[in-house]
Amino acid sequence: MLDRLNADQRRAATHQGGPLLILAGAGTGKTGTLVARAAWLRAQGIQPSRILLLTFTRRAADDMLARAHPPDTAAADRIVGGTFHAVAHRIIRANAEAFALPPEFSVIDPSDVADVMDTLRDANGLVATSAGRRTPRAATCADIYSRCVSTGSHLDEVLAADYPWCVPFAAALAGLFSDFVSYKRRHGLVDFDDLLLLWRAALADARAGPSLRSLFDAVLVDEYQDVNAVQAEIVRLLRPDGAGLTCVGDDAQAIYAFRGADPLHLRALSGYFADLAVIRLSRNYRSHQAVLSLANEIRPQSAGLELALTAERGHGQRPTLVRCHDEATQAREICARVLDSHEAGVQFQQQAVLVRAAHHSDLLEIELSARGIPYVKYGGLRFTEAAHVKDFLAAARMVTNPADDLAWFRILRLHEGIGPVLARRVIETLRIADPDAFGRWPEAAAALPPRSSPAVSNTVGQLAAAAGQERTADCAVTILAALREPLAARYADAAVRFADLERLADAAAASPSLHDALVQLALDPPVSASDLAGRPRLDDDYLVISTVHSAKGLEWPVVHLPQLVDGAVPSDMALTTAAGLEEEQRLFYVAVTRARDTLYLYAPLRMHHHRLARDDRHSYGQLTRFLGPAALAQCEQTQAAPRRPALAPMAPLAAVVDGELQSLWGPPIATASQSRPGG
DNA sequence: GGTAACTGGGTTTTT
């Protein structure tokens, strides 16, 4: 395994003793190095099950574990790996009583958090008044809350730095957050932040800490630049003196500040561990030098962690900047180049269009459809955000955790004639936090209007039955059956939605318990329904459209980067703060370094600006500030020809057709009566 | 009193 490594990689894989930071630039073989390090640690006599690998995505964990040992390896001989959240959940679930949690606690995702906040908003004076004072929306409240928790900062600091328009609501938000915390505890809910907080608390605990710490001899952390304050502390608590700690990362690729991550944690490692060894990986096996020259030019350098990539694959072709008259031209130019590459033998799936925001590809998607170019889109709206999927998850949560009133609320409201007020009344009557809520159903049903009562009772009855079933598969089938009628009544396209849910139920049935299935879905949501059924159409060839965030860690032979104008790249949301702008630059660096062979950059002059008034939505965009003169010197530039109108200009619309239309209902006129017999 | 149906204005990124 070590034979295939270069000298730096081998030094990293075989580093002995104290804490190690591997500063791994994009495409420098980081995964292979980590896998080799795990193998070397085992060769040093460390049990695989005493090696912990922490990643940020499940995919990264699976990739590495798959390369670390053959698939048939027994559990005891496997490295322990997963995302921070998944590992935290495993520990908390195994020790629920010690954490004073009900054994079947619900893990709620950020949209559930927003729903809870929504129900608590009114009581804290955060309801919008007609007087025009705009209050932060539920999702914004949830973001602010999470930012406080994950950065360990006081509410006032977070508001001042990132949500200045919410400063007037500081007191109301503080009240809301207190209510939110006690609400979660009352109803057995655990959010993503809680998973990390609970793990950290256990590690810091005088009695639990030492035994949790002693589970592992070596801890490997991937993408360390993306840890938040809580995760950084978890790592320090796992390896207090740094022995056996390996962190891999690149602070120039930190792109998750919006969820509380901060590359300062990576930069602070050397201050925290005096004996930290830093090994740089800068030999790039992914891209041609022409691409890397641009990447090196735009890479933000930080003191002490400078790095420049050098290509192992030859020089290649310089990136091309295509200046386009407008967005429509840009869409056509992308299609043309995608097709050109395709004809030159590059499959669609070897090409990707990477966008800053999911809606940046709207126009392109129309053009792709018109030309019959198949594509899949990653990032943006997730499968679990679809209304019917949320319905299913809510029903499943009612079954596993009957005290989860959010789930009750959603399922009750699914029925015709049940609105927020009735749903709340029913939930109160049921006293769902007390045991046997399902048993009190007849009492609650009496308060419902006669026309909805039978349907709701039917649904609740079936879910009660599901709660009594042992096997996960039976449970999933019963839940599905319970939802069939309400969904059919609610959604016009119920058949399609139900088919989605059948797949979801199948996937859930494979889990050891419904609880585990739900956690899996929350922490690692499938991107689409087809995701659940594995990859059914491997032989099909699709162009990839992805957000830059979702593209992290991936690569394609041909990469297209549209919308390189200020306001889109960098996003206008980030322009107000220096920190925001730095992150946008790192995002651009990540995007550029995804390309193996060919990189196309597109800058439309005119861009659609939804933040402007309706009549003024088109403004002239400036080329992104990230392509300064030095960076531009690394690119070929070309100007796309605007499309010439196919027709000569005509008379105004009114003159062409309006007179004709008037003749259909206007007073009869001489010529009209001639052409219409009997008129 | 409570629900559903309609309307108008706004939309970053995601474990």
Place this chain on the structure above:
DNA sequence: CCCAGTTACC
């Protein structure tokens, strides 16, 4: 497309 506000119906 989602949310909040309004109106129309039971």
